[in-house]
Amino acid sequence: MNAKAGSTILVVDDVAASRYALGAVLRRDGHRVVLAASAGEALIELDVRRRAGELPDVALVDVGLPDMSGFELCRRLKETPPFAALPVVHFSAARIAPADRCLGLDAGGEAYLTVPAEPEEIQAVVRAAARGARHRSDAEAQAGHLTRLAETILDVQSARCPRELADAAAAGTARLSDGPAAAFVIADDGELHRSLSRRRTAASLPDEGAHDTVVRLIQRGMAGQTGVRETVVPAPVWPAGFFHAEPSDGGERPVGARLTLARAREGSAPVCLATPVYDRDPAPGTGRFVGRLAHATAVAAERLLMYEVERHIALTLQRSFLPAHVPQTPGTEVVVRYEPASRDTEIGGDFYASLTTSQGLLTGIGDVVGHSLDAATVMVEIRHALRAYCIEDPDPRTLAERLDGMLQRYHPEVTATLCLALVDPATGHTRVANAGHIPPLVVTDDGTATYLKAKGPLLGLGLDRPPPTETVLRRTDRLLMVTDGLIETRGTDLAVSMEHLRTVAAGAPLGVTALCDTLLACLGHNREDDIALLAMRLRQSDTPRTPSRAASP
Structure with a gap:
């Protein structure tokens, strides 16, 4: 908008002749003029216009008003947020000393006119005040837009x-x-x-x-x-x-x-x-x-x-190599479950395995550290290597050592957790090697659940591995292996979550299928990480007759 035309000017002057003369000068310059005879009238007029959203562009204020000085009116306007941006031009025919000009500027005024003055000077001063106010308003609007833009971009990037x-x-x-x-x-x-x-x-x-x-x-x-x-x-x-x-x-x-x-x-x-x-x-x-x-x-x-796209590829890998059903080894029953993380979360490297070996059933569960397509790819490599290594020697500790060496050689920046259990279906004898994973939970049909005391360092660190933990599974026992996605909750100690898992598992209905379904129903909602479960039990016809159990410390 042109600074010369279209502005609304409030003229505050208690002398009628001067008030109308100033109004005439400003109208000739294309402005709309609002007249007030006192500071009180000016404040009422401004309040009415504020409510209507039509504040004037400039206030031309006489210093010597009858109810309060023009300086005080200016000071009051500048202290009131709706009017603080209104430019004020003081004028006076009596108070024309430099000190008076200083008082006007100190009160917040934008300019000071000594009258009588040439019409051109009055018009130029008012135009300059209106133009400066518009520039400040535009700058404030730009700053507001930039602030809102920065806030929105942060939301977008998040x-x-x-x-x-x-x-x-x-x-x-x-x-x-x-x-x-x-x-x-x-x-x-x-x-x-x-x-x-x-x-x-x-x-x-x-x-x-x-x-x-x-x-x-x-x-x-x-x-x-x-x-x-x-x-x-x-x-x-x-x-x-x-x-x-x-x-x-x-x-x-x-x-x-x-x-x-x-x-x-x-x-x-x-x-x-x-x-x-x-x-x-x-x-x-x-x-x-x-x-x-x-x-x-x-x-x-x-x-x-x-x-x-990457998540879809990783999920495809996970589902391709983690079938919903695994081949059954004679004398055992194995049930597996895999639940990917919520749609807004990256797929990780969770995996399970159930393999028939020369020494019995080898079950395993693990998690490649990290959440990405790379983690899913390494998961596939570990599963392939496990299948190949167990043909030669299915001993859990030996397998953990060989997989540890494989990661160090081909993926030195990667670590993984893994728990392996080798079960003899004829006797129930079980050997467990654990590499930084949640230990297996033995759940009985009489409502108890106990973690095996199996532990060891993560894969990929090259550290010595302890001897395997040994136990004997009975017909009434179910061996449960899970990844931490089932129980880990941000801000909750892992020991507390493990105890919660133990309690839920102990109260689950009989059978490996019912055990897995109960755990997912109770603990598997809205998880930020993948969930993998494996539950195994011996079939009745092939379970050992001896009910005793021995567990290493």
């Missing part, structure tokens, strides 16, 4: 999945544009992740046809393009339901939608931040800030969607 990303981008766009907004992220497989800000004014949600239309508009707008671009889609083309006002709302109906499109690089996911377009002009700079947010959203979308 998103853990495309849905959270779209939510953060839509809410941030609404804050920047001061109106309803929608955010869209298109994945590589064409899946649309969208979010509508809470300022959406439509009464009903858009249907699938509307989503298809938006996808086509985004893909057409970003065809072969990278970076950020903006386009306006007319209302007849943009589908209803995202932020269009309903006729009953009585609000202003948009004439279209402004789409701010962005793509981090060629081949990556395009994103779109959509806002309604009205006949009135948008706030200055809004498009630039929304464009920056769109770019930040596109960069975050690329990272998240790459993670989604």
